[in-house]
Amino acid sequence: MNLEKVIFGFFIIFACTLNFGFFIGDIERPELHHPMELFAAVVVNLIATVLKFGDRTQLGATHLATSLVASFQLIAASMVWAWQLYVVGQPMNSEFTAVVVSLSGGALLANLFSVVLLIGETLRQGR
Numbered sequence: 147m148n149l150e151k152v153i154f155g156f157f158i159i160f161a162c163t164l165n166f167g168f169f170i171g172d173i174e175r176p177e178l179h180h181p182m183e184l185f186a187a188v189v190v191n192l193i194a195t196v197l198k199f200g201d202r203t204q205l206g207a208t209h210l211a212t213s214l215v216a217s218f219q220l221i222a223a224s225m226v227w228a229w230q231l232y233v234v235g236q237p238m239n240s241e242f243t244a245v246v247v248s249l250s251g252g253a254l255l256a257n258l259f260s261v262v263l264l265i266g267e268t269l270r271q272g273r
Contacts, residue, residue: 157194158209158249161216162257164190165194169254171177173247181227184250188220193215193262209263218255 164187195213198206224248230242238246252258 148224154197155268157190157197158257158260161190161194161213162185162254162261163256165216165220165254167251169247169250170259171247173244176238176240176243179250184220184224184227184246186251187253188217188224191217191220191257197261202203203264205267209260212260212263216253216260219249219253219256223247223253 149209164183168179168187191213195210195217198210198213200254201207203210224243226245226249227238230238
């Protein structure tokens with residue numbers, strides 16, 4: 147067993163599941179989307195992005211692209227959240243929660259593509 151591949155797969159799948167955990171729930175109810183879960187999703191996605199920098203194959207480039215998309219969208223969601231709380235000075239309302247959750251949904255789609263690529267790569271190497 148290759149420990150590097152285990153760690154790589156762990157962070158890809160962990161990023162996807164954390165993002166899914168934040169995304170799930172009514173899009174307009176801020177209490178169903180905890181900011182610490184979004185923070186954890188951002189951190190794990192950034193770790194997964196860093197782990198993808200070493201692969202110089204075409205598949206590695208696609209992995210990196212999906213991870214960059216997910217990270218950028220989650221960072222944008224965090225910025226919207228911070229804007230509402232600290233610049234506007236208001237608690238999250240349904241409008242801003244919808245924007246944050248929608249951005250998280252785009253990141254979730256990118257994470258799912260990354261997981262599918264990982265599964266495809268694993269199946270290809272098994273032959």
